[in-house]
Amino acid sequence: MASFQMNEYVNETVRAYQAKDEDAQDIMDILLGIARWLKSKGSRQWEGLLHGEDSHDMIGSISKGEVFVFKENGVCVGIVILKQQASPWDINLWGEHEAHLDNSVYVHRLAVSRGYGGQGLGKEIMLWVQQGIQFKDKDVIRLDCIANNELLNSFYLQCGFSYKGEVEGFSKYEKWLPM
Numbered sequence: 001m002a003s004f005q006m007n008e009y010v011n012e013t014v015r016a017y018q019a020k021d022e023d024a025q026d027i028m029d030i031l032l033g034i035a036r037w038l039k040s041k042g043s044r045q046w047e048g049l050l051h052g053e054d055s056h057d058m059i060g061s062i063s064k065g066e067v068f069v070f071k072e073n074g075v076c077v078g079i080v081i082l083k084q085q086a087s088p089w090d091i092n093l094w095g096e097h098e099a100h101l102d103n104s105v106y107v108h109r110l111a112v113s114r115g116y117g118g119q120g121l122g123k124e125i126m127l128w129v130q131q132g133i134q135f136k137d138k139d140v141i142r143l144d145c146i147a148n149n150e151l152l153n154s155f156y157l158q159c160g161f162s163y164k165g166e167v168e169g170f171s172k173y174e175k176w177l178p179m
Contacts, residue, residue: 007132010070010124014077016132019067024059026076027069030113031058037114045146055089056081056108068133070125077116078125081108084135093144093167104174105135107143126159130177139177144170 008015019027035046048055061067061081070078083090083106086099090106093099107129112121129141145152147166157163161173 004133004135006134007128010121010128010132014070014072014121014124016128017069017071018065019062019069019079021062023067023069023076024062027058027062027067027079030076030079030111031109033114034111043149045149056087058109061108070121070128076113078110078112078121080110080125080129082106082129082133082135083108084138090142093170093172094142101140103138104140104142105138107141110143122155123159126156130160130175134177140174141177142172142174144172147171 006016006018008017010016017023031046031049035049038045039047039050058067058081061083066081066083068080068082069076070080086094086104086106087108089108091099110122110125110129112125141161143156143161145156147153147169153163153171156171156173159175161175164172164174166172
């Protein structure tokens, strides 16, 4: 795993931490809450979580040190996975050559607790991903989202990411960072 430097401050009240095993239940509660909310809105995004499917292996990602939690007064209010190695999902979307370039960090499962939705915390976490943590020899952040979710696609563009095309119904985005 690549080494990193991290600023724990996301804003005045929310702090970032590398997730520990004891954070797993809070993380899954946030993800399941969002999956239920999405389903109530007619979206099938993250629906697999409601059936016990975890395509991003959250527990394994915690063990590898790839998951970061965001807490306010000790309560987990958001999460993100930052992979320093391309997953099979990333390889499928970005292609074998692109996905194996060593300068990329892949963002997965950005999530904010429903009680904190609509308050700008997601944007603050994305800013933290870009400026609050630096991985050794990594200068590109990549992510994807479902292509037909206009709000989410607009969100990543507003966060300064460049649209890099669509593959299998997923929009790809990346942002180069100064080294």
